[in-house]
Amino acid sequence: MKVTVNPTTCIASGNCSRTAPHVFANLEENDGFVSILNEHPADTDWAAVREAESLCPSATIHIEDDSDDNPTGT
Numbered sequence: 001m002k003v004t005v006n007p008t009t010c011i012a013s014g015n016c017s018r019t020a021p022h023v024f025a026n027l028e029e030n031d032g033f034v035s036i037l038n039e040h041p042a043d044t045d046w047a048a049v050r051e052a053e054s055l056c057p058s059a060t061i062h063i064e065d066d067s068d069d070n071p072t073g074t
Contacts, residue, residue: 002039002064003049010034015055020048024061034060 003023012032016024023041026032041049053061 001046002066003036003041004039004062004064005034005036005060006062007033007060009058010060011058013057015057016052016061019052019055020045023049024052040066 005024010033012026012034014026014032016034017026020041022045023036023038025035025037027035038045049061049063053063
């Protein structure tokens with residue numbers, strides 16, 4: 001699984017970095033817009049990532065299944 005964001009839709013609400021701080025940051029030098037700290041979070045972070053995705057008011061966060069990129073697993 002992989003986390004992606006669409007930076008053009010981010011409104012810098014900060015919900016993501018408060019909910020999943022190991023995965024997202026709203027950096028001041030980026031005007032508070034979302035940055036991904038880890039595209040492939042640890043298993044222990046996925047519940048927070050999914051919550052951040054659901055809390056995002058601009059639907060900026062997306063979770064992708066890596067198996068779609070490589071269906072044979074090789």
